[in-house]
Amino acid sequence: MADLSPTVFVLYGATGDLAARMVLPAFDQLARRGLLPQDWRLVGSGRGERSDDDFRDLVRGALDEHGDGEPAEDLLGRLRFAGGGFTPDDPGQLVDAVAAARDELGDDAQLVHYLAVPPGAFEGITRGLDAHGLAEGARVVYEKPYGTSPDAFRELDALVHEVLDEEQVFRIDHFLGKEGTQDLHVLRFANGLFDSVWSREHVAQVQVDVPETLDVADRAEFYDATGATLDMLVTHLFQVAAEVAMEPPASFTPGDLQAAREAVLSAFRPLAREDVVLGQFEGYRDLDDVDDDSRTDTFVAARLWVDTDRWRGVPFLLRTGKRMAEGHQRVTLVMKRPEGPVGALPGGGNTVSLSLSGAGELELGLVTKRPGPDLDLAVAAATLDLGKVDGGRPLPAYASLIHDVLVGDRSLFTTGAGLEQTWRAVRPVLEDPPEVQPYAPGSWGPEAARALADPCGWALGS
Secondary structure, three states, X not given: OOOOOOEEEEEEOXXXXXXXXXXXXXXXXXXXXXXXXXXXXXXEEOOXXXXXXXXHHHHHHHHHHHOOOOOOOOOHHHEEEEOOOOOOOOOOOHXXXXXXHHXXXXXXXXXXXXXXXOHHHHHHHHHHHHHOXXXXXXXXXXXXXXXOOHHHHHHXXXXXXXXXXXXXXXXXXXXXXXXXXXXXXXXXXXXXXXHOOOOOOOEEEEEEEEEOOOOOHHHHHHHHOOHHHHHHHHHHHHHHHHHHHOOOOOOOOHHHHHHHHHHHHOOEOOOOHHHEEXXXXXXXXXXXXXXXOOOOOOEEEEEEEEOOOOOOXXXXXXXXXXXXXXXXXXXXXXXXXXXXXXXXXXXXXXXXXXXXXXXXXXXXXXXXXXXXXXXXXXXXXXXXXXXXXXXXXXXXXXXXXXXXXXXXXXXXXXXXXXXXXXXXXXXXXHHOOOOEEEEOOOEOOOOHHHHHOOOOOOOXXX
């Protein structure tokens, strides 16, 4: 894009799994769509020694497995590699590689650092940016989890603010970059049909449900040290709940959107032990790199209360788990049942449900008359595939967020103040967790989780 400055991207962890699965395919998508600057370089940083051509072969293989096959035109020619690692004491080849890229693009080229590395590496790289003169004026993208506990979060955030201004920091949560999550804004604020019922007067429950059929065998060591609560609840599910619950922002500018999201995060009531169910799928302890007596949660369901005038008394039900019956990413508003002449209603009554997968899909659950001579009622669904809206070309979440970093749009990124509130809300459960309960692979999790959704029941798997 002609209006974007020449840019040097530095990708830490460039030879790792996250880069291969998510970050490099996102760059390829942006290149195909003409959404990158006209002049740019991507410098991969890693501990090992490899040539630029070796790195290009690695990227080609990653895109063949996880992307759209053959890389976008000219993408491989813009790749460089800087080996030797990167620490506060030793920058390896990175400082020289960045200087060489800037010589090619011009001294005014902006610098973007992307930390696609485990959270334990954030501190060393952040200190290294400061020590080697790579922080000034740069934008820095931190992957999740941004901290692994409330105290670890505070220590990391304090260090980051020693080195960087808040405007330089982009804490990525790819659920906020999903087309479906962004559709929540428009669905609610641009349609009076929904805006008028988006409150406790009309909504009985809000459900944010992300069951997964996937195993964790390919990253069992990481997962056993993390679990579902830290991997998903305190990050993705809390952020999506805030998107649903926030008050109308003054505008759709980045600052106003972030302020609205953070205001409602501060209204999250700390989770009570009795409002959380933890589970572990049977056979998890048999996986390689998992302790034989592991108590790691592979499932979490929580009943969250949002203490605002709009939502007081409405349970926000959050659920995610591995090896479950089906895979979904769905937000559902379960509407209160109308009072009037119609007696018992079938099923769950009216629902407004938005799938966050792919380009998003809106589904309305309606009570209708079953065709025939009698007044028999049935539940029917009206579905709108948002990916088929005229003129639409959805972007994958990672591609969308990387593009936002390029243009400096922080609307869909979390702030330190907002994350402070999520850690506050989850702290009681981290300090005094309920017992982890077993569940069968292919099920909907521990039976105790069903009771959290009473009296309406889960929209999925009820």
